[in-house]
Amino acid sequence: MRHLISPLDLSVTELADILNLAEDIIRDPAKYSECCHGKKLATLFYEPSTRTRLSFEAAMLNLGGSVLGFSSADSSSASKGESVADTIRVISGYADICAMRHPKEGAPLVASMYSEIPVINAGDGGHNHPTQTLTDLLTIKNLKGRLDHLTIGLCGDLKFGRTVHSLINAMVRYPEISFVLISPDELKLPTYIREGVLDKNQIPYKEVRSLEEVLPELDLLYMTRVQKERFFNEEDYIRLKDTYILDAKKMALAKEDMLVLHPLPRVNEIATEVDSDPRAAYFKQAKYGVYARMALIMTLLGVHVD
Amino acid sequence: MLNIGGLTEGVVLDHIKAGGSMAIYNYLNLEKLDCSVAIIKNACSNKMGKKDIIKIEGIPELDLDMIAVLDPTVTINIIRNGKIAEKRSLRFPMTVTGIIKCKNPRCITSVETALPHTFKLADPEKGIYRCMYCEQAFKRN
Numbered sequence: 001m002r003h004l005i006s007p008l009d010l011s012v013t014e015l016a017d018i019l020n021l022a023e024d025i026i027r028d029p030a031k032y033s034e035c036c037h038g039k040k041l042a043t044l045f046y047e048p049s050t051r052t053r054l055s056f057e058a059a060m061l062n063l064g065g066s067v068l069g070f071s072s073a074d075s076s077s078a079s080k081g082e083s084v085a086d087t088i089r090v091i092s093g094y095a096d097i098c099a100m101r102h103p104k105e106g107a108p109l110v111a112s113m114y115s116e117i118p119v120i121n122a123g124d125g126g127h128n129h130p131t132q133t134l135t136d137l138l139t140i141k142n143l144k145g146r147l148d149h150l151t152i153g154l155c156g157d158l159k160f161g162r163t164v165h166s167l168i169n170a171m172v173r174y175p176e177i178s179f180v181l182i183s184p185d186e187l188k189l190p191t192y193i194r195e196g197v198l199d200k201n202q203i204p205y206k207e208v209r210s211l212e213e214v215l216p217e218l219d220l221l222y223m224t225r226v227q228k229e230r231f232f233n234e235e236d237y238i239r240l241k242d243t244y245i246l247d248a249k250k251m252a253l254a255k256e257d258m259l260v261l262h263p264l265p266r267v268n269e270i271a272t273e274v275d276s277d278p279r280a281a282y283f284k285q286a287k288y289g290v291y292a293r294m295a296l297i298m299t300l301l302g303v304h305v306d
Numbered sequence: 307m308l309n310i311g312g313l314t315e316g317v318v319l320d321h322i323k324a325g326g327s328m329a330i331y332n333y334l335n336l337e338k339l340d341c342s343v344a345i346i347k348n349a350c351s352n353k354m355g356k357k358d359i360i361k362i363e364g365i366p367e368l369d370l371d372m373i374a375v376l377d378p379t380v381t382i383n384i385i386r387n388g389k390i391a392e393k394r395s396l397r398f399p400m401t402v403t404g405i406i407k408c409k410n411p412r413c414i415t416s417v418e419t420a421l422p423h424t425f426k427l428a429d430p431e432k433g434i435y436r437c438m439y440c441e442q443a444f445k446r447n
Contacts, residue, residue: 083418104414106439110421125412127440192436192443196428 002300003112003119007130007166012173014299015137022138022288022295029062035298035305036065042095043069044087044111045122046102051264051286052122052131056099059293063303068095073103085114092116097301099131100124118300126160132263133166134296135289140220142288143259143281148174151217155182155244156224156269158189163263164224165193172197178204180214184243186236187226211244215253221246223262223269223282247271251279261285316341318383319360319373323446324348326377327358333376333405334368341366354379374398375405375425377446378433400427402435406444413440 003009010018025032041060045053048071057067084102088111091098098115100108101122108121123129141147152171154164158181168189171177179198181189188207198205208214215221226241228234246260251274262270262282274280298304322330327345336343342363351357362368365384373380374396384392403424408415415421415437425435425444435444 083420084414085418102414103412104417105410105412105441106414106437109439110414110418124414125440127412192428192441 001116001118003108003115003121004130004296004300005109005112005119005121006128007133007170009130015134015170018134018292018295018299019138019141021298022134022291023142025291025294026142032063032294032298032305034064035303036060036063036301039063039065039097039301039303040095041065041067041069041297042091042098042117043067043071043122044091044098044100044102045069045071046073046100046107048072049101049123051289052101053099055286055289056120056122056131056293058290059297062290063294063297065096065297069098084110087111088115088119097297120296120300123162126162127165129162129166129263131289131293131296132163133170134292135285136163136167136222136261136263137170138288138292139261139281139285140259143284144219144257147171149176150174150219151178151180153180153182153211153214153218153221154189154224155211155221155246157187157226157240158183158224159187160227161224164189164222167222168193168197172201172203179206180218181205181207182209182211182214182244183207184209184240186240187243211246212250212253215250215258216255218254218258220259220261221254223260223266225262225265225267225269242268244269245271246274248273248277251277254279312388313361313363313385314388316364316385317362317366317368318385319362320357320381320383321351321354321379322358322360323377323379324354324356324358327360329376330373330380331360333372336360336362339366370394371397371399372402372405374433375402375435375444398427398430398433401425401438402427406435408437408440408442408444410437410440410442413437413442415439 043053060067084107097118099120099122102124105125105127108124112119158164228237259281344361346359348356382394383390403422407423424438426438428434428436
């Protein structure tokens with residue numbers, strides 16, 4: 001039985017297979033509309049999420065399956081002190097596959113150790129978010145036409161931004177990738193990613209504080225939100241939340257074919273005036289997320305369509 | 307310098323970071339041994355300035371490799387007939403459970419206390435261990 005806990009659980013070949021399947025789903029969604037009939041997806045969301053949870057639910061419904069679950073820890077037995085291990089053992093009897101979001105890092109890994117059904121990590125604290133990575137890769141592949149030879153700017157909260165960590169882990173496996181890390185000193189990429197992933201794989205990167213000075217060299221700009229829920233100290237959050245705001249003036253510095261991605265939700269880090277720019281890809285990205293999750297669910301359930 | 311009698315047969319754990327001997331003493335459960343055990347704290351060291359030393363009489367069965375997780379600077383000398391018969395180098399074990407604890411407040415182990423604290427060797431050269439759940443590196447004191 002396969003789980004998806006870290007973006008590195010999938011080899012480059014397996015990733016390519018999932019992305020190819022997602023592209024076929026985009027081309028002919030009707031072909032897949034009943035392939036998971038009778039299968040149930042449990043969405044175990046211990047912290048609030050709109051996009052990811054609804055994206056998973058839409059994915060399963062699009063495949064003809066059904067969904068059940070909870071959308072906050074308060075409405076689950078976690079509020080009574082039940083462990084993740086016990087919860088997943090029970091849910092294994094109710095559903096065929098599950099997607100888990102949890103504020104504590106490593107919770108989906110614990111679930112996978114006790115589960116009898118495939119577990120998908122739908123985000124664990126500031127750690128990993130592999131289905132966002134699948135979404136990002138599908139978006140980049142479709143809109144840029146390739147996953148190699150890219151200079152990728154990562155901007156904002158690189159310390160707690162799990163989508164950034166997962167994307168780096170996934171992208172370093174493709175040729176000729178380089179990164180520009182744009183963040184305030186307090187939100188720099190953690191050492192274990194910088195040394196353990198970038199240095200270890202000899203990936204070119206530079207760390208800067210100014211977005212403007214590096215915009216002209218980027219093929220992709222991945223914006224992130226400074227996440228209030230990751231701070232223990234509200235003063236730090238307030239001081240850092242407005243560090244980077246992408247607006248039309250800054251976009252004028254970027255390449256004509258640069259893509260702007262964002263895992264959403266945004267607060268104010270991308271001005272709404274950028275939404276009409278053809279390079280703004282974040283709403284398309286959210287739509288690709290459903291296709292990526294459809295392909296992933298089919299793969300983990302071992303469902304094939306001829 | 308304080309003089310502790312030499313060993314005829316025994317184990318000397320040398321170059322323990324000053325102040326770290328009790329953690330190793332506790333981990334090895336040396337209080338359960340029947341033999342003499344000497345703990346020397348803050349001994350002078352040319353290399354380290356100050357160091358701790360543990361001397362154990364006799365050669366009991368001990369899982370010494372795990373000491374590398376707590377303090378990779380430790381050297382181990384096996385004494386026979388009053389002389390150093392063997393200098394044993396420490397090897398970093400690949401996986402460590404129940405010896406060190408994850409201190410990341412965002413880790414699942416911070417709320418689910420029944421979970422075993424398991425670390426994996428992430429960098430064999432530097433001896434860096436990462437929590438298997440949250441991947442936070444263990445920081446030695």
